[in-house]
Amino acid sequence: MIRLPLRCASAREARDEFMAYRLKRTDETCEAALRRIATEEIDAALAEIDDAGMDLHDKIHELRKRAKRLRGLIRLVRPSFPAYAAENAAIRDAARRLSGLRDFEGMIETVDKLAAATGDAGLGPLRAHLVATRNAAVAGGDVAADLAVFRAEMMALRARVADWTLTANGFKALRPGIDKIFDRARQDRRLAAETPETAVIHDWRKAVKYHWYHTRLLQPIDPARMGRRAGQVRTLSELLGDHHDLAVLDGWIAGADALTGGAAERDRLRDLIAARQAALEAEAQALAARLFASPARKMSRRWKHLWKAWRAA
Structure with missing residues (x-):
């Protein structure tokens, strides 16, 4: 039988998920909101990178989600954001460094979902094969080096956020x-x-x-x-x-x-x-x-x- 990895969010995690990644009435301008939210996402990513107790696969998954949120954020203001193309490419390329390991983890999760949806009891050998392939990829790669580069790129992005500007404000932006x-x-x-x-x-x-x-x-x-x-x-x-x-x-x-x-x-x-x-x-x-x-x-x-x-x- 395939073991389905279930993870229930804590009350704090659920609350943080609800409160994070939102515009606030206290944001004086859309430009201020853009900078604040981007900085919060980057800081959360840096904390996850530095969390020694966090499972490696969970870490990669969360970091890729942070990158996607950042790209979603700047796409919201894309027509008013002169730096969009450069920053979107920078975030995309940074996340690609982490894609290899996540691809195998994603396929394992997909097999689990397929088993749950279809009731097929014959997917165990496929899952075992993917787990072995993933473990070999981790052993043969340099995940620490990739995370270090990703961290440096997030730090550089954080420094640039302070200079982000928009050509419009309010709902027009x-x-x-x-x-x-x-x-x-x-x-x-x-x-x-x-x-x-x-x-x-x-x-x-x-x-x-x-x-x-x-x-x-x-x-x-x-x-x-x-x-x-x-x-x-x-x-x-x-x-x-x-x-x-x-x-x-x-x-x-x-x-x-x-x-x-x-x-x-x-x-x-x-x-x-x-x-x-x-x-x-x-x-x-x-x-x-x-x-x-x-x-x-x-x-x-x-x-x-x-x-x-x-x-x-």
């Missing part, structure tokens, strides 16, 4: 970024319905995830309504993320040697993955049809009214 990502998510949903290829669904997933980040950042303007939407968009992002993770696993299986069971087992696993992906696609499309029914301008108009009321309170 936010609306173009909100609309751009929302429209992209709508378009990608339609394209994925017409052409459900892995690359298309992966692009859709990225747009959805950025919209989730934007909804979280703006949650204080209407905590209940925005919180509900954030929860629904997160669910959609996870459905599409599971689809992508299965595609990664499928690609690895297709090229892997020495799998227990040979070609017959490889074909069985790939068929199992394809069936699960089809189920995820159907669920994601049904949810997205509700979440992205209205044009971006209609949604952002509502958010603008909520923003003005929130700032005036």
Whole structure:
């Protein structure tokens, strides 16, 4: 039987997750909010790097999440942020240094999810093979050196944050970024319905995830309504993320040697993955049809009214 690694968040972690990564009424300007949130995310990443008691795989996972949040943050203000291209590339490239180890850990988690979703009891040998491959990669690599470089790049980023500037303020600094990502998510949903290829669904997933980040950042303007939407968009992002993770696993299986069971087992696993992906696609499309029914301008108009009321309170 495959052991599913379950981790329940503590009350403090749940509270921190709710409170972190949000605009605040005390932010005097959007520029001040941008700098504050970026600094908080970077400081949290530095603390995680320096936490000797933190599991290595959890550490890599959390650091990559910090990088994604930072990219989501600056994408919100992209049209008003002259340094966007350079900083987005810097954050992306820093996170790539940690991707190799996370890829194997992600495939192990994907096998666990696949077992839970399908009830397939024959995935144990695949999981054991992935664990052994991951452990060999850790032993053969220099994770400490990669973390040291990532830390240095985060420190350099932190120093630059103090000089970040925006060319607009108020909701004008936010609306173009909100609309751009929302429209992209709508378009990608339609394209994925017409052409459900892995690359298309992966692009859709990225747009959805950025919209989730934007909804979280703006949650204080209407905590209940925005919180509900954030929860629904997160669910959609996870459905599409599971689809992508299965595609990664499928690609690895297709090229892997020495799998227990040979070609017959490889074909069985790939068929199992394809069936699960089809189920995820159907669920994601049904949810997205509700979440992205209205044009971006209609949604952002509502958010603008909520923003003005929130700032005036």
